[in-house]
Amino acid sequence: MKQFKYIGVWLIAVAISLSSCEVIGDIFRAGMAVGIFVVVLVVGLIIWLLTRMRR
Template sequence: MKNRIIILGLFAMLLPLLTGCELVGDIFQAGIGVGIFIVIAVIALIIWLISKFRK
């Protein structure tokens, strides 16, 4: 009985860590999306500037 309480206590303490990892993963996934958007915007800006100077 005592071992069961200890195991349940440890499990209860570790449970918030699992949701924290999920949150960090979501933040990094959003960061990848923003990074891709910024790269595409910079490439589009460079192409636009090159086309302006060639005319």
Template structure:
């Protein structure tokens, strides 16, 4: 019975830490996604200004 309790405790601890890792990866992914969107919008504004300024 003692081994079962230790196993269940270890499984719970590992499960919680893996959820935290997944959450951290998701937060990093959101940050990268926001950066890419801002970079694309900046590139579009730059291209429009370049085309409009050439006339």
């Protein structure tokens, strides 16, 4: 139960110290990085599959 108490205090401190625009910007920046990673992974998988099919 004490862990939930500390998490609540931490969330309140973060909410007060950051503005909403910064939080949204960080979320989009992380989402963009994950999106780029997924696209590179899918393109690499397609290239790998094409090279395997030609053999």
